[in-house]
Structures are given as C-alpha cells and as structure tokens.
Amino acid sequence: MAAVEIQNVSKAFGKTEIIRQVSVDVPDGAFVVLVGPSGCGKSTLLRMIAGLEDIDSGVIRIGGRAINDVEPKNRDIAMVFQNYALYPHLSIAENMGFSLRLAGRSKAEIMERVAETARILGLSQYLARYPRQLSGGQRQRVAMGRAIVRNPQVFLFDEPLSNLDAKLRVQMRAELKELHARLKTTTVYVTHDQIEAMTLADRIVVMRDGVVEQVGAPLELYDRPANTFVASFIGSPAMNFLEGSLSRENGAAVFVSAGGTRFPVTAGDAAKAGDVAVTYGIRPEHLVLAPDGEGTEAEIAALEPTGSETHVVARTGGDRLMAVLRERITARAGDTLSLSPSPGAGHLFETASGRRIGA
Amino acid sequence: MSIADARPGEMTAAEIALGRSRRRRRRAADRLIDVLLTVVSCLMLLPLLFLVSNGFKTPQEMLAWPPTIIPNEPTFxxxxxxxxxxxxxxxxxxxxxxxxxxxxxxxxxxxxxxxxxxxxxxxxxxxxxxxxxxxxxxxxxxxxxxxxxxxxxxxxxxxxxxxxxxxxxxxxxxxxxxxxxxxxxxxxxxxxxxxxxxxxxxxxxxxxxxxxxxxxxxxxxxxxxxxxxxxxxxxxxxxxxxxxxxxxxxxxxxxxxxxxxxxxxxxxxxxxxxxxxxxxxxxxxxxxxxxxxxxxx
CATH class of the missing domain: 1.10.3720.10 (MetI-like)
Known part of the structure; x- marks a missing residue:
C-alpha cells in the first residue's frame, strides 16, 4: 500500500488542455473518488496515474517514488475498466491469474491465489468458464478479482459500475466498500455519478474542465460546497439557485431574489457579502412545509411522489423551486403551499464568480 | 357475427380471414424463393457435376446425346x-x-x-x-x-x-x-x-x-x-x-x-x-x- 501524490499535473491533447495544474493527495489506504461531468478530465487523470497517458508537466508519486517515466507494469497498480477488459479467449481463472503468470510465479502459487480471490468474490464455481458465459455483474467481479489477485499498492477504477443496471450497481457499490474496508488498499475511483462518489469515498475530488473545484469528505462537500458548480453537482435532486441581492428588513438580513422571493440570511453571511450580487442556494430537502402565513407562498407546478418522499416543483413569483418533502401531500398541481428553508440551511454565493460567501 | 366475434378486443371473422390469407401469401412467397434458389444452385452445380462425370467417361460417351450424369461405363x-x-x-x-x-x-x-x-x-x-x-x-x-x-x-x-x-x-x-x-x-x-x-x-x-x-x-x-x-x-x-x-x-x-x-x-x-x-x-x-x-x- 502507498499514498499517491499528484502535484501540478497538466496534460493537453494537441491544443486542448485536458488537465490544468491539478494537485491531489491520496493518503495511504484512502478511497478517493474523482467525480465530475464527462469531459472534465477525471478519466485522463486516472490514466495518467496508470501510465496509459504521458504526463506533460508536474509529478505523480506512488509511495514516494516519482513514476512519470515508469512503465505501467512497474508502477505496482491494478486497474479496473468500465468495459471490464476481460480477455475473451481465456477462462476466468486464466484471466485472474494473467498478471501472476506474466510475473513468472509458480503454477501452484497462481492457483492458490486465484482460488483465494475467487472465494472472496464468490466466483469459485465460475473459474473454468469464459467471460461470455457470465453476467455483467459477474464479469465486473472478475475484473475486480484480476486487480485484487496481484495485491497491488494502488487500485484504479474507471467508472466500473457504469455498465450495470441500477439494482446491481447498488449491490456492487456495497461490495466494493466492504472490499476496501477489508483490503485497505489505496484506491482512486473515477465516476460521473455523485451518489457513487458520496457513498464510496473517504474523500471526493470534484473536477470540471480539467481543474479541481473542491476536495473534501463527502458530507463536507454536501454541507459546504465551495462554489455553485460543486453545490449543483453534489446532491440529488440538485440545489435550487436564486439570483438576487441582500437587504435588511426589520433589523434582520434577508435575501431577495430577482423574482421577489425572500429568504432569511444569517447576519454573519450578510456581513461578509457586503453589497455584491449574490446567489442563494437551498437544497430541495432543506425546504420544509411552513404554517400558513409564515413561509413563502408557492404555487405547485408538479408533484412527483416517490413513495418515501414527494418531489414538489413550485413557482413563487418569477422563481422555480424544487422541494423534497417527507410528508404525503394531498394538494394538487395549481394549489398553493407555504415553504420555508430549514434554519441555517441556505448557502450564499457570489453571483459573478460563483464562489461561496461566508462559512 | 357470432357472440365470440363480437367481444371487444377480439378479432372479427374478417380480420382473422385477412390474417390467414396474408400468412398463406407469405408462405407461398417463401416456397417460391426456395424453388428459385434450388434451381439456381442446381444450375451452378451442374457444370461441376459434368466436369467430374466427364472425367470418368469414354470418348464415345462424352459425345453421346443426351449427355449422362452418371457414366454408363465408368473408366479410370x-x-x-x-x-x-x-x-x-x-x-x-x-x-x-x-x-x-x-x-x-x-x-x-x-x-x-x-x-x-x-x-x-x-x-x-x-x-x-x-x-x-x-x-x-x-x-x-x-x-x-x-x-x-x-x-x-x-x-x-x-x-x-x-x-x-x-x-x-x-x-x-x-x-x-x-x-x-x-x-x-x-x-x-x-x-x-x-x-x-x-x-x-x-x-x-x-x-x-x-x-x-x-x-x-x-x-x-x-x-x-x-x-x-x-x-x-x-x-x-x-x-x-x-x-x-x-x-x-x-x-x-x-x-x-x-x-x-x-x-x-x-x-x-x-x-x-x-x-x-x-x-x-x-x-x-x-x-x-x-x-x-x-x-x-
């Protein structure tokens, strides 16, 4: 096991800059998830760690050793690909023992380690089969087995669950987490799915356009997003944003949106904001039903009951708000209801830069 | 119209007949294609067959009319x-x-x-x-x-x-x-x-x-x-x-x-x-x- 340090790394394909001066620390034994929309450079960064892409500038170290010019096979890493990349003409056992065979290990040792890994992953009865004879989830497990069997210093996962159906994805997510808890191998995991990132990671790196937007623990990103991009990317359904300005009413700081919606703001945030144009962010799950006359009156545009909760799309003034309510709603589209933010749940951002204001 | 035919969601007798005739037409077309393909493949095989059988024929039989596919007196x-x-x-x-x-x-x-x-x-x-x-x-x-x-x-x-x-x-x-x-x-x-x-x-x-x-x-x-x-x-x-x-x-x-x-x-x-x-x-x-x-x- 080893830590991975990425320092000021850049990469361009032709004139297009894919990665710009990215620095990320992956502590020994940590599970770090690189997340971002497609084209943000997360996969390229992972491939640079693996040695499948050259590093234009900057340094990547694994276990303190700079690996810029080290061949992939000598980096002591294992990678799991989105399409599994199993060798179709080799049996499951041969697929899993491939790297050991190349490393010149004895047949007995290979068999023993493959059998042990297969046992951990519940693949023992499939060892003689071929990849085409397995289901998607089983193939995914074989791909993980191929990585585990080498006992590498670092695991690299490139969207490993994207090809699975929703139910299997949830199951494999739990298995991955369990596996990491057991092996404690340093892991770098790439995904575009923020739920995967939130549930798996010790630490999330949010990327956009080749730049790291924010690094932090999952709940830290959820509670204190550094900018509107991270705020909108983390959490589902996405955060509501209202543009407007701050003012004082009856001695208290209030946010007033361009559409006329008013939400209370803490005095500290208001003081830090000064009088710049601000964007107020509130997560749908932080909007609650208020007693009549106390919250913001909103007209229901659409209701989406999911069983455990109700998603409400509401219009207030010129603004659109999405609220996730735990209560069962008897109202219908066209009715009005009263919404108010949970105390202290609002986020303030500078409209021009998108940066977070205040603590 | 019988009672069964009148039930909603079920096909009327006319629709059933139409479906049947369509199926019959499709089957006839399939058969025609089969026949055509058989004839064409026979035509393509025939020269090859004659080539092989001619190899086993005597000069007299080679020129005989009508030509035989299986030689009367095969010879090496x-x-x-x-x-x-x-x-x-x-x-x-x-x-x-x-x-x-x-x-x-x-x-x-x-x-x-x-x-x-x-x-x-x-x-x-x-x-x-x-x-x-x-x-x-x-x-x-x-x-x-x-x-x-x-x-x-x-x-x-x-x-x-x-x-x-x-x-x-x-x-x-x-x-x-x-x-x-x-x-x-x-x-x-x-x-x-x-x-x-x-x-x-x-x-x-x-x-x-x-x-x-x-x-x-x-x-x-x-x-x-x-x-x-x-x-x-x-x-x-x-x-x-x-x-x-x-x-x-x-x-x-x-x-x-x-x-x-x-x-x-x-x-x-x-x-x-x-x-x-x-x-x-x-x-x-x-x-x-x-x-x-x-x-x-």
Whole structure:
C-alpha cells in the first residue's frame, strides 16, 4: 500500500488542455473518488496515474517514488475498466491469474491465489468458464478479482459500475466498500455519478474542465460546497439557485431574489457579502412545509411522489423551486403551499464568480 | 357475427380471414424463393457435376446425346492417362507450395501491419495506410512486366520464390485485419495487458492473434485461392514444364494435347480436390470472418 501524490499535473491533447495544474493527495489506504461531468478530465487523470497517458508537466508519486517515466507494469497498480477488459479467449481463472503468470510465479502459487480471490468474490464455481458465459455483474467481479489477485499498492477504477443496471450497481457499490474496508488498499475511483462518489469515498475530488473545484469528505462537500458548480453537482435532486441581492428588513438580513422571493440570511453571511450580487442556494430537502402565513407562498407546478418522499416543483413569483418533502401531500398541481428553508440551511454565493460567501 | 366475434378486443371473422390469407401469401412467397434458389444452385452445380462425370467417361460417351450424369461405363482411363502423360502431381505440388507459402506470408504481414495500423495512432502510419490502400488501385498487370525483369535479374525464374514475388503482401488483407482489430479488440484489453505486465510482442501473440482467429481464417482462404488460381504471373515466371503451377499446366493442356475433353475433365476434377477440401475445412471461419467484423462481447 502507498499514498499517491499528484502535484501540478497538466496534460493537453494537441491544443486542448485536458488537465490544468491539478494537485491531489491520496493518503495511504484512502478511497478517493474523482467525480465530475464527462469531459472534465477525471478519466485522463486516472490514466495518467496508470501510465496509459504521458504526463506533460508536474509529478505523480506512488509511495514516494516519482513514476512519470515508469512503465505501467512497474508502477505496482491494478486497474479496473468500465468495459471490464476481460480477455475473451481465456477462462476466468486464466484471466485472474494473467498478471501472476506474466510475473513468472509458480503454477501452484497462481492457483492458490486465484482460488483465494475467487472465494472472496464468490466466483469459485465460475473459474473454468469464459467471460461470455457470465453476467455483467459477474464479469465486473472478475475484473475486480484480476486487480485484487496481484495485491497491488494502488487500485484504479474507471467508472466500473457504469455498465450495470441500477439494482446491481447498488449491490456492487456495497461490495466494493466492504472490499476496501477489508483490503485497505489505496484506491482512486473515477465516476460521473455523485451518489457513487458520496457513498464510496473517504474523500471526493470534484473536477470540471480539467481543474479541481473542491476536495473534501463527502458530507463536507454536501454541507459546504465551495462554489455553485460543486453545490449543483453534489446532491440529488440538485440545489435550487436564486439570483438576487441582500437587504435588511426589520433589523434582520434577508435575501431577495430577482423574482421577489425572500429568504432569511444569517447576519454573519450578510456581513461578509457586503453589497455584491449574490446567489442563494437551498437544497430541495432543506425546504420544509411552513404554517400558513409564515413561509413563502408557492404555487405547485408538479408533484412527483416517490413513495418515501414527494418531489414538489413550485413557482413563487418569477422563481422555480424544487422541494423534497417527507410528508404525503394531498394538494394538487395549481394549489398553493407555504415553504420555508430549514434554519441555517441556505448557502450564499457570489453571483459573478460563483464562489461561496461566508462559512 | 357470432357472440365470440363480437367481444371487444377480439378479432372479427374478417380480420382473422385477412390474417390467414396474408400468412398463406407469405408462405407461398417463401416456397417460391426456395424453388428459385434450388434451381439456381442446381444450375451452378451442374457444370461441376459434368466436369467430374466427364472425367470418368469414354470418348464415345462424352459425345453421346443426351449427355449422362452418371457414366454408363465408368473408366479410370482418363485419370491414369493424365497422371501418366503429364507431371500433374508435380504441378499440384508446385501450386500447393506456392499457395501455402503465399498464404503464410500474407497472414503474417497482414496481421502485423493491420494490428499496428489499427492500434498505434501515429500520423505517419495513417499516411502509410493510405499508400497501402492506394496500391490496391494499381492492377497487377501494370507492374507485372517490370516485376518479371526483377525476377529475372534475381535469377528467380522457374522457382517458387519467383512465383511468390508478387504474392507476399496483400493490401486488402491489411485492410481487413485493421478493420477487424478496430472492431473487435478494444483499447482497454491491450491497456489491461500492459498494466498486467505484458510486453508488446506478448500482447500480439497471446491476445491479439487469438482474437483474430476468425478474420485470419477468412483471409487465409482468400489468400490461398488467390495464389491457387493465379494465372498470368505464374505463366510468365514459369517457362519450364516442371515449374508450372496447376493453372498454367491445365491451360497448356488444351493446346499441347489437342482438346481431349476426357483428360481435361479428369485433370480439372483432380485439381478441384484441394480447393474444395480447404473450403469445407475453413468454411465457418470464412463466413464468420467476412460477415461479422464486429464481435461485440
């Protein structure tokens, strides 16, 4: 096991800059998830760690050793690909023992380690089969087995669950987490799915356009997003944003949106904001039903009951708000209801830069 | 209308009748296609059948009318005459050596070049690929004579090496393998092998080649028959009877021995044996390799 340090790394394909001066620390034994929309450079960064892409500038170290010019096979890493990349003409056992065979290990040792890994992953009865004879989830497990069997210093996962159906994805997510808890191998995991990132990671790196937007623990990103991009990317359904300005009413700081919606703001945030144009962010799950006359009156545009909760799309003034309510709603589209933010749940951002204001 | 017909959601008698007549029409069309295909395949098989049966006929029966498919008095005289009077086996041997060596060379060059052109994206390589494709446009007859002088200068006339000169590389083969690699071998497979510690040669031998089996089989059949049926080049390279390939030998048969239909048929029938054997043996590969370029897992 080893830590991975990425320092000021850049990469361009032709004139297009894919990665710009990215620095990320992956502590020994940590599970770090690189997340971002497609084209943000997360996969390229992972491939640079693996040695499948050259590093234009900057340094990547694994276990303190700079690996810029080290061949992939000598980096002591294992990678799991989105399409599994199993060798179709080799049996499951041969697929899993491939790297050991190349490393010149004895047949007995290979068999023993493959059998042990297969046992951990519940693949023992499939060892003689071929990849085409397995289901998607089983193939995914074989791909993980191929990585585990080498006992590498670092695991690299490139969207490993994207090809699975929703139910299997949830199951494999739990298995991955369990596996990491057991092996404690340093892991770098790439995904575009923020739920995967939130549930798996010790630490999330949010990327956009080749730049790291924010690094932090999952709940830290959820509670204190550094900018509107991270705020909108983390959490589902996405955060509501209202543009407007701050003012004082009856001695208290209030946010007033361009559409006329008013939400209370803490005095500290208001003081830090000064009088710049601000964007107020509130997560749908932080909007609650208020007693009549106390919250913001909103007209229901659409209701989406999911069983455990109700998603409400509401219009207030010129603004659109999405609220996730735990209560069962008897109202219908066209009715009005009263919404108010949970105390202290609002986020303030500078409209021009998108940066977070205040603590 | 009966009660059953009137139920909502069920088909009326008229609809059922319409469906039945449509089905009947479709079945009739299918049958017509079957008949047509049978007739066409019989027409295509007939010359071949006559060729083989003529080989077993006496000269009298050959000219008899109506012609017989199964000879009344089958005879091996034509075969034994052909084998006695001409070096037929030698020609078949020449052709076999030529076709096998040519196939091996084409398979090797196509596999290596096709893989490299598909998986190593350098600009210079794509230019090279264009050049390779462009060579397919130039007919062999254009450079046949210059190539002949080269063979002569190298002292390769009347040798297998001389025959092989124009048959070592096949631009279509390179193209076929390149397309197959692009469609059926994802980059990740090669990258996974690199991370696993495999060298480039190892990847080529143990990963790429096994996955190209179908395409290489198809190309092998193509290359074999290209050499087996080659005529113009062997005709000018081989000037001595013992250096002939079977194609050249058969052609000279007709002039050299007048037109003895019985013997020509017998010789041709003998020549068919290796081709048919090979095709039957590799048929599955051939169809697969040509029909499906994308073998998605």
């Amino acid at each position: 005289a034509n075969f034994s005459a052909v084998l006695r009077d001409t070096p037929l086996l030698r020609w078949i041997g020449n052709s076999l050596v030529f076709a096998v060596l040519s196939s091996i060379s084409i398979l090797a060059t196509s596999a290596i070049a096709g893989y490299i052109l598909a998986k190593f994206p350098f600009r210079s390589l794509s230019v090279l690929f264009m050049v390779i494709l462009a060579t397919a446009i130039v007919p062999f007859e254009v450079y046949m004579i210059p190539l002949y002088f080269q063979a002569q200068a190298l002292g390769l006339l009347n040798t297998t090496w001389g025959l092989l000169l124009g048959y070592l590389v096949m631009s279509f083969g390179i193209f076929l393998i390149r397309q197959n690699v692009i469609h059926s071998i994802p980059d990740e497979l090669i990258e996974a092998a690199r991370i696993d510690g495999a060298g480039e040669l190892w990847i080529f031998w143990r990963i790429v080649l096994p996955l190209l089996r179908g395409a290489l089989g198809a190309l092998g059949v193509l290359a074999f028959f290209q050499a087996w049926t080659a005529f113009a080049w062997p005709l000018i390279v081989a000037s001595r009877s013992e250096a002939y390939t079977i194609e050249v030998g058969l052609a000279l048969f007709q002039t050299g021995f007048t037109v003895d239909l019985g013997r020509v048929s017998a010789a041709s029938a003998l020549v068919l044996i290796p081709s048919i054997t090979l095709f039957v043996w590799l048929r599955r590969n051939f169809v697969q390799g040509v029909a499906s370029t994308g073998l998605k897992e």
